[in-house]
Structures are given as structure tokens and as C-alpha cells.
Amino acid sequence: MNPAIVSSTYSQETARCPYCGAKTALELPVNYRPVFASCDGCAKRFIAERLAEGFQVMTEEEAPCSSNPDCREIEIGGSDEE
Numbered sequence: 001m002n003p004a005i006v007s008s009t010y011s012q013e014t015a016r017c018p019y020c021g022a023k024t025a026l027e028l029p030v031n032y033r034p035v036f037a038s039c040d041g042c043a044k045r046f047i048a049e050r051l052a053e054g055f056q057v058m059t060e061e062e063a064p065c066s067s068n069p070d071c072r073e074i075e076i077g078g079s080d081e082e
């Protein structure tokens with residue numbers, strides 16, 4: 001295992017808050033999992049998701065379940081009740 005690969009599990013990005021437009025730093029996983037970030041300007045929580053090129057940010061209200069970390073956790077948690 002190359003330690004350089006392990007340490008780059010997240011990349012530092014700068015996004016624009018979907019609520020107020022303020023620039024906010026966030027850490028984006030390299031494995032395409034959506035994550036929550038909180039805005040430096042308005043303190044609201046929003047979702048950031050890596051794309052094939054770059055990344056996108058969206059509000060929790062507009063995010064589909066597949067892009068919502070909470071929703072994905074519920075789906076995964078429900079599947080091992082069987």
C-alpha cells in the first residue's frame with residue numbers, strides 16, 4: 001500500500017454554497033460518496049458529490065436519495081434487517 005494514496009482519500013475543494021453563494025472549503029471523498037458540508041457564510045448544511053469531472057453541490061431539499069448521505073445510510077441499514 002502506498003501511503004500517498006491512503007492520505008488522499010479526501011480532496012480539498014472550494015465550493016459555492018447553494019443557499020447563499022458564499023465560497024466554502026470542503027473535503028470531498030475520492031470514492032464518489034456524497035457528503036455533507038456546512039457553509040462558512042450562512043452555516044446551512046448542503047450536499048457535495050463528486051462527478052466524473054469536478055463535483056456538484058446541492059441543497060438537501062433538491063438532492064435525490066442517491067445523493068443524500070442520510071438517505072443512503074437508511075437504505076443500507078434497512079437491508080441487513082432481513
Ligand SMILES: [Zn+2]
Nearest residue numbers: 017020039042
Ligand atoms: Zn451559505
